[in-house]
Amino acid sequence: MSVKTLTIDGKMVTGMAGETIFNAAWEAGIRIPRLCHVGGVSDVGACRLCLVEIEGQKKLLAACLTPVEEGMVVHTNTERLRAHRRLILELLFAERNHVCSVCVMNGQCELQDLAAEAGLDHVRLRYQFPKLGVDTSHERFGLDHNRCVLCTRCIRVCDEVEGAHTWDVSGRGARSVIIADMGEPWGQSESCTSCGKCVQVCPTGALFSKGRGVGEMRKDRRFLKYIVTAREKHQWIR
Amino acid sequence: MTVEELFELHSEEQARLRRLENRIYCCTAAGCVSCGAEGLRSAIAAAIKAEGLEGRVEVCGSGCLGLCSKGPLVRSAADGALYGELPPEEGALLVRPNPIDRQRLAAKRLDTNAPFFARQLKIVLANSGQVDPERLADYIAAGGYQALAKAVTEMTPQEVIEEIKRSGLRGRGGAGYPTGLKWELVARQPSPVKYVVCNADEGDPGAFMDRSVLEGDPHRVLEGMAIAGYAVGAQQGYIYVRGEYGLAIQRLQTAIKQAEREKLLGNRVFETGFQFRVDLRIGAGAFVCGEETALIASIEGKRGQPRQRPPYPPESGLWEKPTLINNVETFANVPPIITEGGDWFASIGTETSKGTKVFALAGKIAHTGLIEVPMGTTLRTIVFEIGGGVPGGKFKAAQTGGPSGGCIPEQFLDVPVDYESLTNIGSMMGSGGLIVMDESSDMVDVARFFMEFCMDESCGKCIPCRAGTVQMHDILSRLTRGEGTAEDIRLLEELGALLRETSLCGLGQTAPNPVMSTLRYFRHEYEAKLASGGRQ
Ligand SMILES: Cc1cc2nc3c(=O)[nH]c(=O)nc-3n(C[C@H](O)[C@H](O)[C@H](O)COP(=O)(O)O)c2cc1C
Ligand code: SF4
Ligand code: SF4
Ligand code: SF4
Ligand code: FES
Numbered sequence: 001m002s003v004k005t006l007t008i009d010g011k012m013v014t015g016m017a018g019e020t021i022f023n024a025a026w027e028a029g030i031r032i033p034r035l036c037h038v039g040g041v042s043d044v045g046a047c048r049l050c051l052v053e054i055e056g057q058k059k060l061l062a063a064c065l066t067p068v069e070e071g072m073v074v075h076t077n078t079e080r081l082r083a084h085r086r087l088i089l090e091l092l093f094a095e096r097n098h099v100c101s102v103c104v105m106n107g108q109c110e111l112q113d114l115a116a117e118a119g120l121d122h123v124r125l126r127y128q129f130p131k132l133g134v135d136t137s138h139e140r141f142g143l144d145h146n147r148c149v150l151c152t153r154c155i156r157v158c159d160e161v162e163g164a165h166t167w168d169v170s171g172r173g174a175r176s177v178i179i180a181d182m183g184e185p186w187g188q189s190e191s192c193t194s195c196g197k198c199v200q201v202c203p204t205g206a207l208f209s210k211g212r213g214v215g216e217m218r219k220d221r222r223f224l225k226y227i228v229t230a231r232e233k234h235q236w237i238r
Numbered sequence: 239m240t241v242e243e244l245f246e247l248h249s250e251e252q253a254r255l256r257r258l259e260n261r262i263y264c265c266t267a268a269g270c271v272s273c274g275a276e277g278l279r280s281a282i283a284a285a286i287k288a289e290g291l292e293g294r295v296e297v298c299g300s301g302c303l304g305l306c307s308k309g310p311l312v313r314s315a316a317d318g319a320l321y322g323e324l325p326p327e328e329g330a331l332l333v334r335p336n337p338i339d340r341q342r343l344a345a346k347r348l349d350t351n352a353p354f355f356a357r358q359l360k361i362v363l364a365n366s367g368q369v370d371p372e373r374l375a376d377y378i379a380a381g382g383y384q385a386l387a388k389a390v391t392e393m394t395p396q397e398v399i400e401e402i403k404r405s406g407l408r409g410r411g412g413a414g415y416p417t418g419l420k421w422e423l424v425a426r427q428p429s430p431v432k433y434v435v436c437n438a439d440e441g442d443p444g445a446f447m448d449r450s451v452l453e454g455d456p457h458r459v460l461e462g463m464a465i466a467g468y469a470v471g472a473q474q475g476y477i478y479v480r481g482e483y484g485l486a487i488q489r490l491q492t493a494i495k496q497a498e499r500e501k502l503l504g505n506r507v508f509e510t511g512f513q514f515r516v517d518l519r520i521g522a523g524a525f526v527c528g529e530e531t532a533l534i535a536s537i538e539g540k541r542g543q544p545r546q547r548p549p550y551p552p553e554s555g556l557w558e559k560p561t562l563i564n565n566v567e568t569f570a571n572v573p574p575i576i577t578e579g580g581d582w583f584a585s586i587g588t589e590t591s592k593g594t595k596v597f598a599l600a601g602k603i604a605h606t607g608l609i610e611v612p613m614g615t616t617l618r619t620i621v622f623e624i625g626g627g628v629p630g631g632k633f634k635a636a637q638t639g640g641p642s643g644g645c646i647p648e649q650f651l652d653v654p655v656d657y658e659s660l661t662n663i664g665s666m667m668g669s670g671g672l673i674v675m676d677e678s679s680d681m682v683d684v685a686r687f688f689m690e691f692c693m694d695e696s697c698g699k700c701i702p703c704r705a706g707t708v709q710m711h712d713i714l715s716r717l718t719r720g721e722g723t724a725e726d727i728r729l730l731e732e733l734g735a736l737l738r739e740t741s742l743c744g745l746g747q748t749a750p751n752p753v754m755s756t757l758r759y760f761r762h763e764y765e766a767k768l769a770s771g772g773r774q
Contacts, residue, residue, distance in 0.1 A: 045546040046700050048740045060739055065546045080739075087736050091705035124729060125709050150698065169541070169698070172524070174708050176698035 006072035015068035022050055022063035025076060032076050033085055033114055035149060037064040038201050041156040047149075049085055049114065052076045060084075086118045094125040095174070096132065097146035098204075104217035105205035111149060132177075137187030140210055141199050143178065148206040150176055154198035166192045178206075239500045240509050241387045244378065251379035259294045260316035262332055263367060266299035267453050268446070268485065269306035269607075274326070278310050281326035285333040295333055298373070301366035301454015305354060306607035313367055321346045353623040354605050359586070361594050362570045363610045366454035371489050374496040377457040383502050385573035389465045390512045393576075398469040399425060402572070404580030406592035411437055411528075411565030412642065412668050413744075414591070414657040420562060423552035424470040427560035432472035434463050434514075435537070435556065435563045438479040438486070439521050439528035442640030443691060445671040447596040448566035450608050452479070452486035455570070456493035460516055462569030464503060465576060467514040470562050475516040478533050480523055490518055525641075525695035529743050530555075530563045532697065543697045544743035565669070567596055587613030591656035591667075601637075601673040604629050614654040617646065621674055631676030635759070639668030641688045641695075642748035644755025645681065664755040666748070681760040682767055685753045686714035692749035703746025706737045710753065717767050727764055731757065 002017045008025050015024030020043070025032050035047035045062040052063045055073040063076070075081070092098075092111065100106050132145035152169065155178070159165040166189050170179045180189040199207045200219050208217050239247075255261065264270075264279040282297040289295075303311040308322030314332055321332070324346055331339040350356075360366075369376035377383070389398050403418030424432060436459060440448040452459060463475045479487055494516055497503040505513045519537050526532050527542040534556050536542035555561025571593060575583045584592050591613040597620065599606050604626030611620060617636055621627065635645040638655075644665035646653075653659050657667050675684065693707035710733050716722045734750035741747045757764060 044699070045742060048700050048702055048742065051740055062546060062742075083732075084736055084740050087732060088701050088740070091701055091709065094709065095701075095705045124725075126712050128708065128712075149701075150704070171698070172526075173693060173696035173698045173704055176704070 004068045004070045004072075006068050006070070006074060008074045009076055018067055020064055021052060021061075021066050021068055021072075021074055024068050025063065025074075030076060032063050033117065034064060035110065035114065035203055036151040036153065038153045038157070038203075041153070041160045041201075044152060044156070047088070047151060049088055051081060051084065053078055053081065082118065085114075086120055089115050089118055089120050090123045090125050092149055093120075093123050094127050096128070096130060096148065099146075102214055103147060103205040104208045104212045104214060105147075105219075106215040108215070108218060109205060110203035128174075130174075135180075135186050136210070137185035138189075138192070138194070138210075139187065140194060141186070141196065142208050142210055143180075143186060144206050144208070145177055146206075147204045148178055149204055150178070151203060152178075153201045153203065154178065154207060157197045157201045158192075162193060162195050162197050164191045164193055164195075167198065239502060241391055244383055244387055244508075247375065247378050248381070248384070251375045255315075255379060258296055258315075259291070260296075260314060260333075262295070262297045263300035263303075263313040263315065263370075264297060264329075265301070265303040265309065265311040265313075265367065266485075267302040267306075267450055269302070270309035270311055271485075273309045275310040277326045278312065278324055278329040281330045282312075282333060285330035289334050291333060298370035298376075300369065301371055302363070302450040302608050303367040304358075304363075304607050304609065305348065305605055307605055308348060311348075311367075318350070320348045320350055322348050354609075354626065357615075357619060357624050358610050359594050359612050360610050361574055361583075361586075362451060362567055362596055363454070363608070364574070365458060366450060369455065371454050371456055372492055374457065374493070374500065377455070381577065382457055382573075383461055385576035386461050386464050386468075386502065387508055389468050389576055390508055390510050395425060395469045395471065398465060398576065401576060401580045402469070405571075405575045405583035406580075406587075407568065407571055407575060407583065408591065408657065409565055410567035410571070410595070410669065412639070412666070414667060417564065417568055420552060420564070421466060421469050423550075424472075424560050424562040427553065429560050431559045432470055433556045433559055433561045434467045434470065434472045434475040435533070435551075435561055436463055436475065436477040436566060436569055437528060437530065437533060437563055438477055438483070438566045439525075439533060440480060440483075440566075440669065441523075441525035441528045441695075442669055442671045444598060444600050444673060445640060445669055446598050447608065447670045449483055449486055451566050451570050451596075452483065453489055456486075456489045457497065458570050458573060459490075459566055460493055460497055460503060462572035463516060464507065464514045465572050466562055466564065466569065468507075468512055470560075472562065473513050473515065475514060476519050476537055476556070477516060478519045478521055478527070478537060480521045482523055487518065487520065494518070524697070525691075526697045526743070526745050529745060531743070533563070534561065543699050544745075546742060567670075588654055588656045590658050595655070595667070595670060597670045597672045599625050599672055599674070602628050602631060602676040602679075603674040611655075613656045616652050616654055618651040620655065620672065621651070625674065628674060628676050631678065633674065634677045634679055635675045635681070637665075637673040637675065637684065637752070638671065639666030639748075639751070640671045641691045642666055642744065642751055643668045643671075644751050645675070645684065645759065646755075647759040664751070664758055666751065680718070681756045681763045682714060683718050685756045686711065686718055688752040689714055689749065692745060696745060696749075697743075700740075700742040700746060702737050703741045703743075703749065706733050706741075706746070707749055709733055710737075710750065714753070717764060720767055721769050722764075722767060723769055727757070727768075 013028040033049045050063040051060040053075040135143040155167040180186045407417040408414040532544045551561040698704045
């Protein structure tokens with residue numbers, strides 16, 4: 001497989017043909033913000049936080065979906081990109097009800113981390129305060145729609161890794177919600193194997209294990225990587 | 239059918255039509271149907287029977303006759319006269335008019351030399367109102383399927399593509415991508431399986447151009463698709479029609495059946511080795527499904543959601559096969575280009591935009607309806623000559639491009655309408671909706687209306703569009719209620735830039751356009767609405 005050489009933020013970086021800019025950057029220690037991307041499952045380019053500027057291209061492109069090319073010059077952290085990312089995060093905080101102080105993920109949440117990184121200290125947009133429910137019908141896990149950012153990580157991991165395809169999106173636009181099976185309470189889902197993979201990859205406190213108090217939920221960030229490499233290389237050790 | 243048989247049928251049917259004493263065409267497009275076209279048609283049919291004129295006088299349905307505001311419309315072939323607002327009992331008089339009837343009818347006769355008709359140039363709509371859309375013989379009498387015959391028997395696929403390239407035809411679905419180049423991209427792919435897709439989702443509010451073409455001349459679209467299939471090497475075509483277009487769906491079904499029966503579509507087209515089938519796929523009325531990647535997902539039976547491009551459909555489209563997607567009007571332009579030649583087509587229009595464009599005139603304009611004009615016609619000609627001006631008011635703005643377009647103020651009335659110049663003044667050609675506004679229109683509310691549309695139609699996949707349209711709509715609503723602040727206008731601009739630059743698909747990318755263009759030309763209206771009463 002051929003190797004491509006490119007420049008990301010002034011640094012010479014190499015990547016395999018077909019590899020994404022996102023991966024090549026992370027391997028070189030350049031951390032591009034992301035929310036919908038999670039290693040081990042397909043990418044959808046939905047959160048738009050990983051958009052980068054590529055010299056010679058008018059459009060911003062999602063790093064998680066754009067393959068590296070020889071001689072590419074990529075900028076991941078320009079003033080324009082930072083402004084866009086801040087506003088996207090503001091949109092997310094205003095969209096649903098993210099009350100961090102009472103969330104099981106307080107301090108561990110990827111959305112919080114992104115906001116901190118972006119230096120976001122207040123939201124200029126109107127909070128929408130939608131009325132959304134919490135599904136606690138599952139024996140071990142819960143889903144709080146108020147904290148869901150619709151990244152669809154749960155859908156993809158359940159479909160592509162566990163093979164259960166329990167989750168999907170129903171409705172469109174701002175009315176989109178994550179549903180189990182055909183809209184049943186999670187606890188009554190016939191496809192769910194209770195493997196917990198979706199809970200581990202959820203970036204926020206939307207999917208959580210029951211019995212955790214505020215700030216107590218810990219997600220195993222290497223969980224998915226472990227399963228994927230284990231399957232590919234048959235190494236069932238961590 | 240062989241090519242010889244096609245030409246035989248062509249002359250036979252023409253001779254038959256010439257032998258008729260009269261043929262009366264009743265517009266059976268949606269606009270006229272809603273004001274009584276069906277009753278009118280039955281009254282004429284009954285009169286023919288009562289007079290014992292069967293076989294000598296005929297009545298038939300036809301596609302849109304253009305001046306929808308004067309419906310129901312009827313065209314009488316014997317004297318070429320066009321009548322508007324005919325009640326059934328007067329329609330019956332057309333069958334065998336005596337001098338008194340003639341006088342009565344003369345009052346309903348429309349002046350076809352008026353600018354509304356005279357300033358138009360019909361290529362796409364050439365058959366609309368001239369043929370019965372439910373009869374294949376009518377289309378053949380009008381020269382139909384001769385372009386397909388010429389393509390498959392006299393031209394190589396590459397020659398067909400060269401002809402399209404020479405014509406300068408650009409996509410009529412909105413973005414204006416050069417059609418010949420797109421065909422070439424698909425033709426170049428080595429895959430043995432390819433698809434041709436006709437985008438008939440037409441979701442812009444108030445737009446009915448594609449619908450009129452499908453209802454009035456369905457065979458034309460099939461012929462265009464088959465020529466495309468031959469050129470790019472595809473054997474299967476799909477037409478993705480919105481479910482609300484019941485009549486168009488029915489006419490297409492009839493047309494496909496007729497064409498298959500005569501071997502104009504199917505296994506051995508014109509008894510050559512070329513095969514091409516067309517199937518319909520019915521959309522469920524989501525605007526976003528008009529976006530090509532969402533449309534593909536929808537045909538595949540998945541949730542109609544866009545995906546990142548590249549890869550573009552010509553490389554990887556339907557079921558990951560090379561796929562050509564063109565708009566209805568784009569395909570409808572193809573047969574005349576093949577028959578008359580690319581140079582003929584390229585002689586019409588402007589430097590960068592060739593041929594004609596169909597527009598649906600709506601809003602504060604005397605003649606609402608469907609028009610077709612050469613590219614480069616000025617807005618002033620369209621609005622004041624063809625459209626008859628703004629009744630009882632003063633022109634304020636014209637909105638083109640629907641929810642992705644912008645509002646064009648009076649100072650640009652003399653700009654020639656083509657892809658580039660509309661983009662330069664902050665609007666878009668779009669698919670052809672043209673809404674005229676007078677001074678009673680509130681531009682902030684117009685912007686709010688289109689933003690509400692985009693908010694409701696956002697698929698929700700990406701954050702900027704899903705949540706950004708909600709916030710922009712929120713701010714616009716506040717402004718229209720007189721509760722907005724100067725900071726709100728700044729946020730509106732910031733959000734607009736975000737949506738434009740970061741949204742995943744065209745819906746989100748163009749959703750800010752109506753806001754941006756009204757802010758550019760009517761900023762004072764925004765400022766006058768601030769809670770502070772315009773003081774900063
Ligand atoms: C939100 C959205 C809606 C669209 N709706 C339509 C439509 O209804 N009809 C259409 O022909 N093209 C529509 N398009 C454009 C198509 O994606 C595509 O560009 C077009 O069908 C290509 O055909 P053309 O090259 O003949 O214009 C839409 C695009 C977007 C982003
Ligand atoms: S627990 Fe496992 S099977 Fe159940 S929904 Fe989550 S990922 Fe799917
Ligand atoms: S539940 Fe979690 S993983 Fe699933 S879409 Fe919502 S935020 Fe993403
Ligand atoms: S821009 Fe809007 S319609 Fe397009 S993918 Fe994003 S959310 Fe969906
Ligand atoms: S991480 Fe690339 S778009 Fe979300």
